Amino acid sequence: MKKTSQKTVIFCHDTYYCRHSNQEIYAFGAFPYKLWVERFLPHFDQVKIIGRDKGACDSDVSMLDCSSGPNVTHILLPNINAPLKRLLQGRRLYKEIYRQVSEVDGVIIRGPVEFGMMAAKAARAQKKPYAVEMSGCAFDHTWFHGSIIGHLYAPIKYLRARHMVARADQVIYVTQRFLQKRYPANGRIEFASNVEITAPEEAVLTQRLTRINTKPSALKIGLIGNYGNALKGLDIAINVLGRLKAEGYKFDLHVLGSGDPQRWHEAMKQQGLEEHIHFDGTLPGGDQVMTWLDGLDLYIQPSRHEGLPRAVIEAMSRGLPCLISNAGGADELLDPYCIHKKGSADQLYYQLKGIWSDWSWQAEQAENNFLRAKDYTAEVLKPKREAFWQQFLSKL
Structure with a gap:
């Protein structure tokens, strides 16, 4: 040029x-x-x-x-x-x-x-x-x-x-x-x-659908964001997952980002989640983040503030089913059922219950998200x- x-x-x-x-x-x-x-x-x-x-x-x-x-x-x-x-x-x-x-x-x-x-x-x-x-x-x-x-x-x-x-x-x-x-x-x-993002290869979607078809008994859930404050809604996730754990649902939540995990220790303890929430620190952008996303079954982002969330688009590009808040322009990315009102733990709770073992819905969302990510x-x-x-x- x-x-x-x-x-x-x-x-x-x-x-x-x-x-x-x-x-x-x-x-x-x-x-x-x-x-x-x-x-x-x-x-x-x-x-x-x-x-x-x-x-x-x-x-x-x-x-x-x-x-x-x-x-x-x-x-x-x-x-x-x-x-x-x-x-x-x-x-x-x-x-x-x-x-x-x-x-x-x-x-x-x-x-x-x-x-x-x-x-x-x-x-x-x-x-x-x-x-x-x-x-x-x-x-x-x-x-x-x-x-x-x-x-x-x-x-x-x-x-x-x-x-x-x-x-x-x-x-x-x-x-x-x-x-x-x-x-x-x-x-x-x-x-x-x-x-x-780099245009994902079709093999990514194939691997995702294969993983969904294994019907895991415990879901590996992911969230990306700075956990030094409440903007990404980690407190909402802890609240919701604590309720689900009390009802017998099995899962682990992995959080990628920076911040002090001790900030959340008391809330995790109250919900009995000390062994179910893992702070994975930070990773350089690119392949390492994509590999981290490939190891998940579901991505959530109950944010209180967003522009257009990078992490959600990256998760979509890996064929991940996603549940996110309507903060900022986030609701421009997914189907209406995948969106909850920002700050609403109840809506996210019922969404998660509704899709937990709905493997056909998860496969449908994997395909939809993978295709939509190509717009980015x-x-x-x-x-x-x-x-x-x-x-x-x-x-x-």
Whole structure:
């Protein structure tokens, strides 16, 4: 792809990064160097990443993604996601972000994050174009974080996010309807999920149907997400599975992600689930996660907040039957029966009871999900993104 001139952009998100003694930068999220190479460097010559500073990471980083490489630099700033931290440090960090924006040609913002909203403000002040990848709902994420301060701040952050999106030069949404309705844009818009999977081979579905046909006596259930807070609904899963265990259902729940398992110890103990819930830590994105998913019988995600959930699409691509909440745009992915109202343990409980030994339903969902996941392959999404970013490049 031909570039007309040397252009540099800032990319803002609130992902944590750490610096290793080998001089590399590692990401605590799905932001490997491969992402910059495949999605942004074909259009822009240099990408500066603004993210949160996790400090030094001289221990084992084999479970993290290396985010650094040629033509990519990282500007790591203190965490100000909490309203009090933003109040105390916001002005100083805005000055730094303003200075960084002054040195580039445009700004790209993923999601309604604090650094991003500051960068958007700085871009408007300097009459520089900015584009938003709208990946989640500011209100839901803040409200369901679980604190009183979060409840107070959620309406404010919602309005700030609407302001940012409405004034953006371009917006690419990860949902087809949900985020567009809550955060309308006036600039050029596009829909393309920020989740991109490799087209699964037909053998994946064959193996899944074979596994279902074995009719396992105990289901191996999976959930992916940060268990350092309640946003992914792990407390709901514990509640529901405790009720099912009391009725004689057999299962194990495996949780993949980061956080402190001790946070959930008391709830697990009360439900008698200490030996039935397993925290599997983190894995690098890609093949290892797919292998982990292949070892499950069912995927659940009772989230309180989502944009368009990556983990659900990855689970679908492995032919997994899924039961998820209607948070964000999640209900755009599955059949209505597979969706429960966010926060409703009762609905998830009855859904699980209804499908537990319904092998024909599980096989039907395996086939449906496997086919729908193909809408999120690179072959489908890449042309949309390339046209979007080429148009943004023309505005720099």
